[in-house]
Amino acid sequence: MTIHDMPKGRTDGAVRFVVNGKTVNLTLDHRVTLLDALREHIGLTGSKKGCDHGQCGACTVMVNGRRINSCLSLAVMHEGDEITTIEGIGTPDALDPMQDAFIRHDGYQCGYCTPGQICSAKAVLEEIRQGIPSHVTADLDHVTFSDAEVRERMSGNLCRCGAYSNMLNAIREVEAGK
Amino acid sequence: MKFDRPAEANASDRLLVLGQPHSRVEGRLKTTGAAPYAYERQDVAEGQLYGYPLGAAISRGRILSMDTEAATAAPGVRAVVTTLDMDPLPKDSHNVNRLFGGADVEHYHQAIAVVVADTFEQARSATNLIKVEYHAEQATLDLSEVTPPETEPAADTGDFDTAFANAPVTLDEIYTTPAQTHAMMEPHASVAEWKDGKLTVWTSSQMIKWWRDALAKTLSLDVEDVRVESPYIGGGFGGKLFLRADAVLAALGSKATGRPVKLALPRPLMTNNTTHRAQTIQRIRLAADNDGKLIALGHDNLSNTPPGGDGEDATSQSLSFYGAPNMRIVNRVAEMKMPESNSMRAPGDAAGLMTLEIAMDEMAERLGMDPVEFRALNDTQVVPSNPKQKFSHRNFVDCLRHGAKEFGWTNPAPASRREGHWLIGQGMAGAYRGSPASTSGARVRLQADGRVIVETDMTDIGTGSYTILAQTAAEMMGLPIEKVEVRLGDSRYPVSSGSGGQFGAASSTAGLYAACVALRAQIAERLQADAATLDFRDGEVHDGTRSVSLASLASDGELVAEDKIEFGEFRSKEYELATFAAHFVETAVNAYTGEVRLRRMLAVCDAGRILNPITARSQVIGGMTMAVGAALMEHLEVDSGRAFFANHDLASYEVPVHLDIPEQTVIFMQQDDPYSTPLKAKGVGELGVCGVAAAVANAVYNATGVRVRDYPITLDRYLDRLPEV
Structure with missing residues (x-):
């Protein structure tokens, strides 16, 4: 391909969505992922880029109450969406109980996968509460919290430091405290 | 400060802050996405x-x-x-x-x-x-096509050939480990x-x-x-x-x-652009008398590297781990143009113990011995390849015995236990990893508000450096940990050991100890007192008659002290410093599909004084997790026609996920090693990845009766050999 063969026409577009309660208006290159919009255009670098291919889960954010891999989603597709990132879950001075539990159970080491793990962990508890079954659910009509459910549902979030069993302890404690 | 003889009692021994289970000091930043990468x-x-x-x-x-x-x-x-x-x-x-x-x-x-x-x-x-x-x-990238180069043995003690030929019980097997990639989460x-x-x-x-x-x-x-x-x-x-x-x-x-x-x-570029752990082909020969005492140990390793590199020396632990009077250890490295093979967590020992500890399991079975007892019998307190050199401290046997008891080790017969669709097995392995140290410097700055700022170019790669350095300064200066701010990873700060080779924690805390001793001396001079008589606690310094707050000492400007620790030869030449562990694993293998599930894992570690039981434990479970990957899934696939690693992303190079990892228990023997550093601590970050893969392999064998000598233990290697159902 040469420069002359490149596609013609509009390559950017306006989009408006809500991030952590604040409305954001952006004009973005259509190729910008939701992850890069958050990190590079809004300055919210808490969501991490581990693979940019939906293979690691470090970019997990909540969109309209569901967790997604934000690297697999183009920003301009999110017109009107409500997005919550790790920065919207809690701050260093006002931790969410899940963040606090991760600290006390040492559910992380290098910290790079951690925001994605915490977003997923909160979503997992909500999914179980809503009765959404998983691959390991024995009775599809009665979804209940268990270690197996957590391990299965968290498996899209890789942690190479290997803090999985500590994360399970943290998630268990948050569930028990509710 | 020169560390040229074993440590005596010193200010770090109080363990008011050091040795305590403090949460990571940077935890609030990491869990909220505020830590800047x-x-x-x-x-x-x-x-x-x-x-x-x-x-x-x-x-x-x-x-x-x-x-x-x-x-x-x-x-x-x-x-x-x-x-x-x-x-x-x-x-x-x-x-x-x-x-x-x-x-x-x-x-x-x-x-x-x-x-x-x-x-x-x-x-x-x-x-x-x-x-x-x-x-x-x-x-080419294919190690199996290579003619192994002639290489002088790293050790050739006794008369290996005669001893091996005449021994009543022998083992001579080939094992392989694949190339692996670090796959750290941050590119x-x-x-x-x-x-x-x-x-x-x-x-x-x-x-x-x-x-x-x-x-x-x-x-x-x-x-x-x-x-x-x-x-x-x-x-x-x-x-x-x-x-x-x-x-x-x-x-x-x-x-x-x-x-x-x-x-x-970009993630798909990382595997072939950067470094990886080299693949290995290892021949292990063991010979024992009828009582199980090793007579001969031979370990011959082949790995590959680009010209000028070292490859993966899987024989390194075999020089020191088990006592045998006749040894031949050979490390061969084949040079080829290829992506760079180089250090990955516990380079050498990780790949070597994957195989040696299967061989030990096989040998125990040939001898009709419990594998725990076989290892304990062949423990050594001197370096077998150089018997003049003693271990500074070695409590491997206690790790084995204590682990067996805690785990409920029963040494069941292979393929003897079944629960429903699952074949249940137990496996164990020993672990060895050296505990080197290197020169490390730090600067401490006492502030007018009574805080101490620590500056060193040391890094925290998830290992807990921020926290154990804060604990070290707090302990030495008599402060609560909240009064210490640790600044790392900047070339404007004193040069440290850095993070690698399991030397970072021991070296960098020793360097900070030296800087704190220098600051204490400066304070003593200011108070015209003998530094040895001063007691630092609760933000004050006491000399028996008076108490002075640290803050007041810096009221006219900060007090700054800098020093480094340098390690004398006694530490590496006279004594061998190492860490030891015993690992125990229970597996379930599906009798129909061959799927392997881990049920529980236990590590018992002998790694000197533990500076922080939370972060040290995390290092060990992290190593155990990576070793589960090595045992069951991790394998860089060589495209032999085009000579590159084909599965160069996180979808095709599989690493363990939440569902792969069971309950993990870690026990530290908690014994100070004064030969190591003034803080009597050793490394632990690589010990956890050593030996564990073999414990998993041995547990799969114990469950199924099928021995796999090529890693990773994937279905294609054993499905057709599973017991009849």
Whole structure:
């Protein structure tokens, strides 16, 4: 391909969505992922880029109450969406109980996968509460919290430091405290 | 401070803060996304542009031409720098393959160009417009095709051949381990600013000084004109020990544009562009008398490396782990043009113990012995390949016995236990990892508000450095941990050991100890008192008659002290310092499908004084988790026709996920080793990855009765051999 063969026409577009309660208006290159919009255009670098291919889960954010891999989603597709990132879950001075539990159970080491793990962990508890079954659910009509459910549902979030069993302890404690 | 004899009782022994289970001091930043990693340093240099790398599409050969016209004319592009624009850049001593420059291609995905543009999308898109003509040459990456080179044994004691030939019980088997990739979660990434002849790089580095020196050498700068900063590192495992292409490309991009440039290696480029753990083929020979005492131990290893490298020395632990009067240890390294094999977590021992500890299991069975007792019987308190050298401390036997008891080790017969569809097995293994230390410096600054600031170029790659250094300073200066601020990973700070080889925690805390001793001496001088009689506690210093607050001592300006620890030869020549563990694993193997599930894991570790039981435990469970990957799934697949690693992303190179990891228990024997450092501590970060894979392999054997000697233990290697159902 040469420069002359490149596609013609509009390559950017306006989009408006809500991030952590604040409305954001952006004009973005259509190729910008939701992850890069958050990190590079809004300055919210808490969501991490581990693979940019939906293979690691470090970019997990909540969109309209569901967790997604934000690297697999183009920003301009999110017109009107409500997005919550790790920065919207809690701050260093006002931790969410899940963040606090991760600290006390040492559910992380290098910290790079951690925001994605915490977003997923909160979503997992909500999914179980809503009765959404998983691959390991024995009775599809009665979804209940268990270690197996957590391990299965968290498996899209890789942690190479290997803090999985500590994360399970943290998630268990948050569930028990509710 | 010179550490030239074993430590005596000292101020670190109080263990008011050290040794206590403090949560990570940077925890609030990491869990809220506020900790800044390299690619996120939007604050440090105005006007950052985006760089994107191009990797070579052949494994060996020459670039004939590169057409950059379309890329240069693409929207937003500020510069295109290609490898043909310059001679091969000088190579630092740690790098085996070169990083950039010249027409020769040494391996697949070697960096051959960088495009700099206003946005990430523009840079990525324009990179795809570069047209490259190659002259490709045949390359190989296949170790099984290699004729092993003749190599002098690393140890040849007694008369190995005669002893092996005449022994009543012997084992002679071939084992293989595959190439593995670090797969740390944060890709290699840098922001570089080349301005007025000076270069600043904000990067992800385990070893600040190595990177600084290498950047100076590679880019022909004075080392004083290079600054490196790396306060947060999203995992390294050896993959970020020395300079990589991301920093070089970002620097070249900045030089070309006059603007700061940031660049991350795309995940699919990382495996072949950076380093990996080499594949190995290992022959192990064991011979024992009828009572189970080892008579001979032979370990012959073959791995591969680019010319000039070391490969993976899987024999290293065999020189020291088990006592045998006749030993022959040979490490062979085949040189080939290939992606760089180099250090990955516990280089050598991790791959060596994967196989040696299967061999020990097999040998125990041939002897009709419990594998725990067989190992305990062959324990040694001197280095078998050099019996004059004693271990400073070695409590491996207690690890074995204590672990067996805690785990409920029953040494069941192979394929003897079944629960429903599942075959249940127990497996165990021993672990050995050296405990080196290296020179490490630090600076401490007592502030007017009574706080102490610690500055050292030490790094925290998830290991807990921030926390154990804060604990060290707090202990030494009699402060609560909240009164200590630790600043790491900046080349403006005193040079430390850095993070690698399981030496970081022991060395860097010892260096900080030395700096704190210097600060205490300064305070004593100011109080005209004898430093040895001063008692530092609760933010005050007491000399028996009076109490002075630390804050008041700095009221006219901060007190600054700096020192480094240097380790004497007694530590490495007279004594052997090492860490030991016993690992126990229970597996369930599906009788119909062969699926392996782990049920529980236990590690009992003998690793000196534990500076922080939380972070030390996390290091061990992290190693155990990585070892589960090594046992059951991790395998860089060699494309033998094209000589590259084909599964170069996180979808095709599988690492353990939540569902793979069961309950993990870690027990520390908690015994000080005064021969190690003034803090009597040793490393623990690599011990956890050693031996565990073999414990899993032995448990799979115990469950099924099927022995697999080639890692990883995937279905294709044993499904057709499972017991009849």
